[in-house]
Amino acid sequence: MSSVNDPFRAVDYSGLPKLEYYPARDGESLAFRRYSAAQGESRGSAVLLHGSSADSRSMHVLAEALSAAGLEVHSLDVRGHGSSGEKGDIAYVGQLEHDLQDFVAAVKPAAPVTLIGFSSGGGFALRVAGSERADLFDRYVLLAPFISQDAPTYRANSGGWVKVGVPRYVALSILNQLGIHRFNHLPVISYALSEDARQLLTPEYSFNLAQNYRPQADYNEAVRRLRQPTRVLVGEQDEMFQAQRFDEVFRAANQPVPVTIVDGVNHIGLTLKPTAINAAVDALAQGE
Structure with a gap:
């Protein structure tokens, strides 16, 4: 999918920090x-x-801009x-929440702390924000978040980015x-990466990872449970999700979440x- 693969070729990574690790x-x-x-x-x-x-x-690019803004x-x-674990797999559904708790405990990011998730990361941020772990962070910013394949925001196969092995996904759901x-x-989702990108990134997800790196199955309940300040941003020309329908998701749950x-x-x-x-950057400033 060229609109996903190509833009990163122009990014200047000369200031990219080295990896650090937490237990x-x-x-x-x-x-x-x-x-x-x-x-x-x-x-x-x-x-x-x-x-x-x-x-x-x-x-x-976003990290550098937030750093320049004093964060x-x-x-x-x-x-x-x-560089975190085996690519494409985790041990159990819920491990990502445990990892996030462990990160906060080990690194102790300075307050107030904002969790910012993009796409599937935005869906996972929503999962956290709508759970008993919401207080790990003071506020949340969701960038074009994946809500659910059943949500009004969804485009079929995320506009061609995602290929889901539906029979296996259904069978594993029943077994679980x-x-x-x-x-x-076992893998259940693959992504439309270029051949070069497949060598660097994660071309497919196991059932465990696919189930965990997203909101809860009942996304409406997750939205209803939001209690920390939350904002949503989405591009008007988003080819994976229906940009104009994000507001509908939050209004349906009677949640006053601003959507830009x-x-x-x-x-x-x-x-x-x-x-x-x-x-x-403005969304974070408005939340202060």
């Missing part, structure tokens, strides 16, 4: 990148969650991606309802285009 409860060392606040004393911090198949590098920034390689999890490592539609920006452009980056 997870299972003994695994998980990777992240740290960006210091550029203006001395920080105004707080942001924790960034990348999109599906990606890693912390994909959030570099400490931590960009994660979520387990199953980049029966308490059988031994096959959850950024003109002239597509899905990946939301983390790369100057107008979108400025909108994200």
Whole structure:
């Protein structure tokens, strides 16, 4: 999918911080990148969650902008991606929440802390925000979040980005309802990566990872349970999701979540285009 693969070729990674690691409860060392606040004393911090198949590098442009605005920034390689664990798989559904708790405990990001998730990372941020772990963060910013394949925001196959092995997904879902999890490592989703990108990124997800790096199955309940300040940004030309229908999701749950539609920006452009980056920085400023 060229609109996903091509834009990153123009990114200047010369200032990309080296990977650091924190200990997870299972003994695994998980990777992240740290960006210091550029203006001395920080105004707080942001924790960034990348999109599906990606890693912390994909959030570099946004991370630099947030750093320049006076925030400490931590960009994660979520387990199953980049340099964190086995690519494409995790041990169990719920492990990503445990990893996030372990990150906060180990690194202690400066308050107030904002969790910012893009695409699938935005869906996972919603999962956290609508759970008993919501207080891990002071506020949430969801960038073109994946809500659900059943939500009005969804385009079929995410506009061609996602290919789901539906029969296997359904079969594994049934087995999990029966308490059988031994096959959850099997892949159920693949992504439209270029051949070069497949060597660097995560081309497919196991059932465990696919089920965890997204909101809860009842996304409406997750939205209804939001209690921390939350904002949503989406590009007007998003080719994976229906930009104009995000507001509908939150209004249906009677949640006053502001939704900003950024003109002239597509899905990946939301983390790369100057107008979108400025909108994200403004969203954090408005939440202060």
